Amino acid sequence: AVGLKDEKISEKSAKSAKYTSTEKPAYKEDIKATRESLPCFRSRSDLLTMVRDNQVCIIVGETGSGKTTQLPQYLYEDGFSNDGRIIGVTQPRRVAAMSVAKRVAQEMDVPLKEEVGYSIRFEDFSSPKTRIKFMTDGILLREALLDNNLDKYSCIIIDEAHERTLSTDVLLGILRTLLQRRKDLKLIITSATMNAAKFSKFFGNAPQFTIPGRTFPVEVNYSKYPVVDYVEAAVKQAVSIHMTTSIQSGDILIFMTGQEDIEVTADAIREKLVEVYRKKDQISTFEEIENIEIFPIYSALDPELQNRIFKKLDETKRKIVIATNIAETSLTIDGIRYVIDCGYSKLKVYNPRIGLDSLAITPIALANANQRSGRAGRTGPGVAYRLYTEESADNDMYASPIPEIQRTSLSNTVLLLKSLHIKDVINFPFLDSPPIQTLLNSLYELWTMGAIDNFGYLTKFGTDMSKLPLQPALSKILLNSIRYGCSEEMLVIVSMLSIPQVFRRPKEREKESDQARSRFFVAQSDHLTLLNVYLQLSSNRFSPKWCDKHFVQYKSLQKAEDIRKQLLRVMQKQNFSLKSAGSNWDVIRQCICTGFSHQAAKLSGLKKYVHLRTGMHTLIHPTSALYGMGDLPGYVIYNELLMTSTEYLVCVTAVDPFWLMESGLLLYDIKRIEESKETSDGLFNSNEVSKSEDSELLEAKKVVGDKL
Ligand code: ADP
Numbered sequence: 001a002v003g004l005k006d007e008k009i010s011e012k013s014a015k016s017a018k019y020t021s022t023e024k025p026a027y028k029e030d031i032k033a034t035r036e037s038l039p040c041f042r043s044r045s046d047l048l049t050m051v052r053d054n055q056v057c058i059i060v061g062e063t064g065s066g067k068t069t070q071l072p073q074y075l076y077e078d079g080f081s082n083d084g085r086i087i088g089v090t091q092p093r094r095v096a097a098m099s100v101a102k103r104v105a106q107e108m109d110v111p112l113k114e115e116v117g118y119s120i121r122f123e124d125f126s127s128p129k130t131r132i133k134f135m136t137d138g139i140l141l142r143e144a145l146l147d148n149n150l151d152k153y154s155c156i157i158i159d160e161a162h163e164r165t166l167s168t169d170v171l172l173g174i175l176r177t178l179l180q181r182r183k184d185l186k187l188i189i190t191s192a193t194m195n196a197a198k199f200s201k202f203f204g205n206a207p208q209f210t211i212p213g214r215t216f217p218v219e220v221n222y223s224k225y226p227v228v229d230y231v232e233a234a235v236k237q238a239v240s241i242h243m244t245t246s247i248q249s250g251d252i253l254i255f256m257t258g259q260e261d262i263e264v265t266a267d268a269i270r271e272k273l274v275e276v277y278r279k280k281d282q283i284s285t286f287e288e289i290e291n292i293e294i295f296p297i298y299s300a301l302d303p304e305l306q307n308r309i310f311k312k313l314d315e316t317k318r319k320i321v322i323a324t325n326i327a328e329t330s331l332t333i334d335g336i337r338y339v340i341d342c343g344y345s346k347l348k349v350y351n352p353r354i355g356l357d358s359l360a361i362t363p364i365a366l367a368n369a370n371q372r373s374g375r376a377g378r379t380g381p382g383v384a385y386r387l388y389t390e391e392s393a394d395n396d397m398y399a400s401p402i403p404e405i406q407r408t409s410l411s412n413t414v415l416l417l418k419s420l421h422i423k424d425v426i427n428f429p430f431l432d433s434p435p436i437q438t439l440l441n442s443l444y445e446l447w448t449m450g451a452i453d454n455f456g457y458l459t460k461f462g463t464d465m466s467k468l469p470l471q472p473a474l475s476k477i478l479l480n481s482i483r484y485g486c487s488e489e490m491l492v493i494v495s496m497l498s499i500p501q502v503f504r505r506p507k508e509r510e511k512e513s514d515q516a517r518s519r520f521f522v523a524q525s526d527h528l529t530l531l532n533v534y535l536q537l538s539s540n541r542f543s544p545k546w547c548d549k550h551f552v553q554y555k556s557l558q559k560a561e562d563i564r565k566q567l568l569r570v571m572q573k574q575n576f577s578l579k580s581a582g583s584n585w586d587v588i589r590q591c592i593c594t595g596f597s598h599q600a601a602k603l604s605g606l607k608k609y610v611h612l613r614t615g616m617h618t619l620i621h622p623t624s625a626l627y628g629m630g631d632l633p634g635y636v637i638y639n640e641l642l643m644t645s646t647e648y649l650v651c652v653t654a655v656d657p658f659w660l661m662e663s664g665l666l667l668y669d670i671k672r673i674e675e676s677k678e679t680s681d682g683l684f685n686s687n688e689v690s691k692s693e694d695s696e697l698l699e700a701k702k703v704v705g706d707k708l
């Protein structure tokens with residue numbers, strides 16, 4: 001069904017493709033032919049010459065030209081890892097690192113984890129035999145902590161550098177210095193067709209190479225009117241394409257923002273198609289419709305399901321892939337001719353004024369919109385439908401996306417730089433400097449956490465924190481739990497917070513699953529609810545059956561257990577003692593409060609909360625266990641802030657205001673808390689907030705900044 005590539009496959013293999021499992025490549029010859037058909041292949045020797053002659057080079061190419069899968073293989077074939085060292089390739093996304101490693105292992109016809117491996121946080125699939133290692137950029141950063149010289153690498157490819165993730169940006173800064181010390185290290189930066197000049201300049205005018213590629217024209221259609229509901233609009237468009245074009249004309253790719261709207265879109269398309277076919281062919285369920293398959297793809301999706309999107313369907317079937325921006329450049333799915341772009345993506349956004357990170361659904365930039373549309377023109381002329389008006393694209397969209405370093409909290413980054421003995425973080429060679437305010441806030445936050453001292457040096461506590469592969473707040477509660485005598489429980493809670501989804505909520509069984517979920521509720525706390533789920537599962541010997549019955553995601557829980565064991569090993573290595581709180585779960589809440597006092601809110605009015613530091617009005621997320629107890633608590637801390645049309649606190653725990661004062665001493669002025677107890681409208685009103693934020697920043701400058 002799909003694109004030109006199928007035409008190349010022989011009769012026999014096309015037929016058998018139907019039956020082969022997704023893990024297996026069709027045939028060896030096909031792989032060779034496929035590899036040689038990629039645009040990269042024609043430049044193979046030029047690329048290798050350039051790498052041999054230069055310490056740093058920038059390689060630019062259209063998405064799908066073979067940069068990620070082919071370059072590391074060329075280097076390997078050319079002997080860059082003959083001395084036993086590794087060709088390391090970083091990816092901004094976990095899913096991409098995994099999926100690409102599997103693909104390359106397949107192409108090289110070796111089992112994964114041997115010559116080809118991958119490593120992502122909490123999941124190491126590499127071995128001493130590994131010569132090509134894919135990993136997230138975050139993993140390479142952590143490796144730099146352990147080995148300042150990254151001696152085991154002969155080559156490092158910073159892939160998808162145009163994504164400009166926080167870790168990629170920091171890595172580039174670190175590597176720039178490292179290259180002076182390690183003259184034998186090769187650095188290759190690859191990028192889709194944006195930003196290349198900037199990278200070249202950053203590395204002393206490093207040479208650029210553009211892989212000649214062929215793309216086909218894509219007809220771009222804008223929505224005539226502003227779209228109110230992009231899910232509904234996408235469903236309509238997809239069904240209309242499917243009903244009015246031949247299946248052979250190609251597959252459909254829909255860009256959505258995240259798991260939630262992807263699932264909703266998939267369901268709605270199924271429903272709509274059943275409705276349409278019912279009239280025509282007397283069909284009553286989606287499964288009876290034989291000419292279509294729907295593939296959701298997002299990072300929390302089971303890896304096996306993720307791999308299915310690459311499966312070739314037979315000619316009578318059409319694929320509809322519904323993806324997050326992972327399909328923008330990281331993953332290339334062949335055969336796409338139609339793209340539907342909702343115009344948004346979910347981004348982590350940091351507001352330095354209020355000092356908070358949040359997940360927000362944000363309009364994409366024009367560069368992203370063009371990337372998305374471009375996905376339709378890889379194998380032939382394509383069509384893109386943008387679910388927004390041309391005016392809004394012109395007026396509301398940035399030309400290119402804002403790099404993560406300029407829109408996210410930098411606490412972890414600052415902690416990491418300090419651990420690398422880079423004391424003067426403000427003058428670190430950043431490709432684009434982060435806002436100075438964000439840096440100061442991070443310094444201040446780390447100082448309030450006790451990770452750095454008045455002189456800007458890492459404390460013992462900060463050093464311990466940097467050893468844990470966790471966000472500072474989570475590291476803090478885990479370390480404090482030793483003192484509070486609840487480290488066994490905290491290990492579980494922190495691990496449970498590190499997995500995407502604990503509960504299942506299958507369609508048509510929502511009520512039943514909500515009830516099952518509520519049976520785990522611990523009235524005071526979502527964190528303790530997570531603990532409760534884990535403990536019950538563990539007393540049922542991790543039975544998949546038990547999970548199924550109680551609507552618990554077995555695979556996620558397995559993952560949490562795996563993470564727990566890894567963190568346990570880190571703790572034991574540091575000789576930290578492990579203790580259980582027994583039945584005293586209040587102590588656990590108190591300990592959680594020590595790491596999250598900056599993320600606290602106070603009840604003000606019916607069900608409404610006001611953020612203690614910012615005065616922002618929020619609600620507790622509807623899935624919270626706190627709704628299971630009669631009255632809502634006066635004070636809460638939360639794990640994550642979700643900004644949709646309403647601001648929600650996700651994963652919440654009730655706390656005693658005195659705990660907040662104790663652990664937030666540096667954040668909150670006790671006298672003012674006492675005073676405001678008499679007033680009814682929350683702790684701070686917004687005017688006061690900006691005043692208090694200002695003085696905090698002055699403090700940060702005075703106490704930390706000036707002394708750096
Ligand atoms: P680039 O990095 O330049 O965007 P890639 O190396 O990712 O290009 O992709 C090259 C080709 O490999 C594409 O045609 C893509 O569809 C194919 N490919 C990548 N991963 C897989 C996979 N898991 N299964 C099948 N094909 C894949």
Ligand code: MG
Pocket residue numbers: 064067068069159160329330
């Ligand atoms: Mg790539």
